[in-house]
Amino acid sequence: MNGTLLPLFAMLHACPSGQGQISEKMLFETWNGFKQLDPEHGDEITPALLMGLMLFDEEPFAPLLNEAEHAQLAVLGRKALERYLQLTHPPNPLGKTLAASLKEKI
Numbered sequence: 810m811n812g813t814l815l816p817l818f819a820m821l822h823a824c825p826s827g828q829g830q831i832s833e834k835m836l837f838e839t840w841n842g843f844k845q846l847d848p849e850h851g852d853e854i855t856p857a858l859l860m861g862l863m864l865f866d867e868e869p870f871a872p873l874l875n876e877a878e879h880a881q882l883a884v885l886g887r888k889a890l891e892r893y894l895q896l897t898h899p900p901n902p903l904g905k906t907l908a909a910s911l912k913e914k915i
Contacts, residue, residue, distance in 0.1 A: 831896050 843861070846852045863870040863879070864886050871879060 831893060833897055836893070836897075 843857075846855075846858060848854045848858070859870065859873065860882065863873065863882060867879065874882065
């Protein structure tokens with residue numbers, strides 16, 4: 810039986826849904842690095858830092874962009890979140906489930 814399942818396992822393992830470059834672990838590691846930035850003690854204020862603040866707490870930072878620019882930023886933020894969720898939680902995880910089951914059996 811293993812001889813017939815091995816080619817299937819190889820095909821499932823090669824499936825790009827399991828090979829994403831972005832993972833939840835990477836998000837947490839990057840977020841922890843981002844939180845270590847300390848502009849008050851000399852770290853550079855970057856566009857990424859300002860964009861994060863604008864999306865997190867737009868009221869005090871809203872005047873930095875006009876209304877149309879802020880709307881574009883919000884759209885881009887939602888699009889990035891949507892793509893992140895697609896990469897980390899594919900809509901049809903059947904391939905991952907089958908591959909995990911087969912890996913346990915082998």
